[in-house]
Amino acid sequence: MAAVSRCLLVNGAPGVGKTTLVMRVFETLRDSHPHLNIRGFYTREMKESGERVGFEVVTLDGRSGPLASSKVSRSGSSG
DSSP: OOOOOOOOOOOOSTTSSHHHHHHHHHHHHHHHOTTOOOOOEEEEEEEETTEEEEEEEEETTSOEEEEEESSOOOTTOOO
16 A cells, blocks of 8 residues: 655745744654654745845755855856
8 A cells, every 4th residue: 555645835924934833843743753754845045144145945854955046157158
């Protein structure tokens, strides 16, 4: 029998606690069900001098990388 999968999407205005909620649920599930296979990600603001310049994606297993940025990389462009 195949395992049951669930998908949860959390959205809301900036600063209302979405990331905090996701992390607390993840930690609670990880602690109470150590063999449960939990996968997912959240996004985190990237700031420079107090100004938002983009977002990075962070997986629940700790990997991260850029998602979007207002700083355009010119590497590899021909013009």
